[in-house]
Amino acid sequence: MAFKYLQLAAALQAEISMGSFPDKLPTEKELAQAHRVSRQTVRQALDHLVSLGFIEKRQGSGSWVLSGARTGGSSRVAIVTSYIDNYIFPSILQDIQNILTRRNYSALLYATQNRPALERDILQNLLRQNVDGLIVEGAKTALPTPNLDCYERLDRAGIPVIFLHGCYRELKDAVCVSDDNFGGGYLLVRHLLAKGHTKIAGIFKSDDIQGHQRYAGFLAAMRDAGLSIQDDRTYWYTTEERRFLLDYGHTEMLEHFLHFYLRDCTAVVCYNDEIADRLIRHLLRAGRKVPGDIAVVSIDNSYYSDLCPVRITSLAHEAHKMGELAAQLLLERIDGKACSSQLVSWRLMQKESG
Numbered sequence: 001m002a003f004k005y006l007q008l009a010a011a012l013q014a015e016i017s018m019g020s021f022p023d024k025l026p027t028e029k030e031l032a033q034a035h036r037v038s039r040q041t042v043r044q045a046l047d048h049l050v051s052l053g054f055i056e057k058r059q060g061s062g063s064w065v066l067s068g069a070r071t072g073g074s075s076r077v078a079i080v081t082s083y084i085d086n087y088i089f090p091s092i093l094q095d096i097q098n099i100l101t102r103r104n105y106s107a108l109l110y111a112t113q114n115r116p117a118l119e120r121d122i123l124q125n126l127l128r129q130n131v132d133g134l135i136v137e138g139a140k141t142a143l144p145t146p147n148l149d150c151y152e153r154l155d156r157a158g159i160p161v162i163f164l165h166g167c168y169r170e171l172k173d174a175v176c177v178s179d180d181n182f183g184g185g186y187l188l189v190r191h192l193l194a195k196g197h198t199k200i201a202g203i204f205k206s207d208d209i210q211g212h213q214r215y216a217g218f219l220a221a222m223r224d225a226g227l228s229i230q231d232d233r234t235y236w237y238t239t240e241e242r243r244f245l246l247d248y249g250h251t252e253m254l255e256h257f258l259h260f261y262l263r264d265c266t267a268v269v270c271y272n273d274e275i276a277d278r279l280i281r282h283l284l285r286a287g288r289k290v291p292g293d294i295a296v297v298s299i300d301n302s303y304y305s306d307l308c309p310v311r312i313t314s315l316a317h318e319a320h321k322m323g324e325l326a327a328q329l330l331l332e333r334i335d336g337k338a339c340s341s342q343l344v345s346w347r348l349m350q351k352e353s354g
Helices: 004-017 028-035 038-050 089-102 116-127 148-156 179-196 209-224 239-248 252-262 273-285 305-306 323-334
Strands: 057-058 063-067 076-079 106-109 132-134 163-164 176-181 198-205 235-238 269-270 294-301 315-316 341-344 347-349
Touching: 004 028, 004 038, 004 106, 004 305, 028 038, 028 273, 038 057, 038 116, 076 089, 076 116, 089 323, 106 132, 116 148, 132 315, 132 323, 148 305, 163 269, 163 323, 176 179, 176 323, 179 209, 179 347, 198 252, 209 235, 235 252, 239 269, 239 273, 252 273, 269 273, 273 315, 294 323, 315 323, 323 341
Parallel strands: 076 106, 076 132, 132 163, 163 176, 176 341, 198 235, 198 269, 269 294, 294 315
Antiparallel strands: 057 063, 315 347
């Protein structure tokens, strides 16, 4: 993946900040072997760390940690996301960095893998550094966070935080840039109703707040249409189940959904494109026609929606909007200006799946 070097750079940057490499980094060959990436990816990651002021390359001597790299410096902000190389993040990260660069801010990148414990380690590390602000995609935002104390310490330290995609319920006054998830769920159901579907299943993510909001829109549209709402037509999956499906190819989740939740339904609203893509492929292998037997609609309008064997009808929002908004709001907070949370609206991209 073109942005895999960002993930490696974030990992190396975190290790440098925590003192794992007091003076010199391992060789390019050693880093490539340790992280199972190509030498080219390692070179790109090291070049990125050079641009951030973490290391310098010395001809014939390797990569050396610069003085002060472990304590940070001025004009730096941190971007903490769940997955740096996940399909929606590279473009968002690039948009954020483009805005920050115009104000001479460099970005420190971290990935939590959607794990609250790793999020805590990152936040505690950042509290020891001199950063001017954070853009954070919280880990498992639908669940109570064990990291509330870290966010309270950031607030007391005067370090502004902008949340991306969703925010913890405990942080009542947090500023967040998120998709109109309720509106998205509502729009997809209304689209399917207009196509004549009345028995509509759903598959949503349970531990991120976006899943709950999209489900709420799904429910509202069904209620407004006077349709019954049946629990056994809605499947909830977790971050761990996602990993088993996407990283290891385990399809038990999809098989369970098909046999016990889909049944007599003629359409499915999916949490996002990566799930819709896997579901469509599974349906086709099972001999089901899409959209002839089952219509499938989704959210994100990513490359998944076009590379799927049946192109996915999906929701899209204005290009660059999410990342640019988050960066602009953070800069306003750094400048001491008041700002409020923002919703990014969707538009339907009609394709072949439903």
